Amino acid sequence: MILFVEYPKCSTCQKAKKWLESHGIEFTDRHIVEENPTAEELKEWHSRSGLELKKFFNTSGLKYKALELKDKLPVMSEEEKYELLASDGMLVKRPVVVMDNKILLGFKEKEWEEALLD
Numbered sequence: 001m002i003l004f005v006e007y008p009k010c011s012t013c014q015k016a017k018k019w020l021e022s023h024g025i026e027f028t029d030r031h032i033v034e035e036n037p038t039a040e041e042l043k044e045w046h047s048r049s050g051l052e053l054k055k056f057f058n059t060s061g062l063k064y065k066a067l068e069l070k071d072k073l074p075v076m077s078e079e080e081k082y083e084l085l086a087s088d089g090m091l092v093k094r095p096v097v098v099m100d101n102k103i104l105l106g107f108k109e110k111e112w113e114e115a116l117l118d
Helices: 011-022 039-049 062-066 069-075 078-087 109-116
Strands: 002-006 027-031 096-098 103-105
Touching: 002 011, 011 109, 039 078, 039 103, 062 069, 096 109, 103 109
Parallel strands: 002 027
Antiparallel strands: 002 096, 096 103
């Protein structure tokens, strides 16, 4: 089963959800603020994604900018980054799609087609 982690007011998440529904893809929906990913989940998703940890941060978010994370992240340990991400769902890049064999961050239609329609 596919886990779709989203912030319902996010326009990108809304577009991604419509895309999933229009392609008949079944998923479990999870509100990223009400049920924030834990540090353990983030570690697992990160290790399975093959992406650098920085990609998991919502760098265009207000919270990211308010906390001045652009300057702070380079000197933080990986453990500190996981704890920070787990502290507030608004810091996490969204939507997140969690599958058995793949993790998708953000909504890039071509990437989603390759991962979900093949």
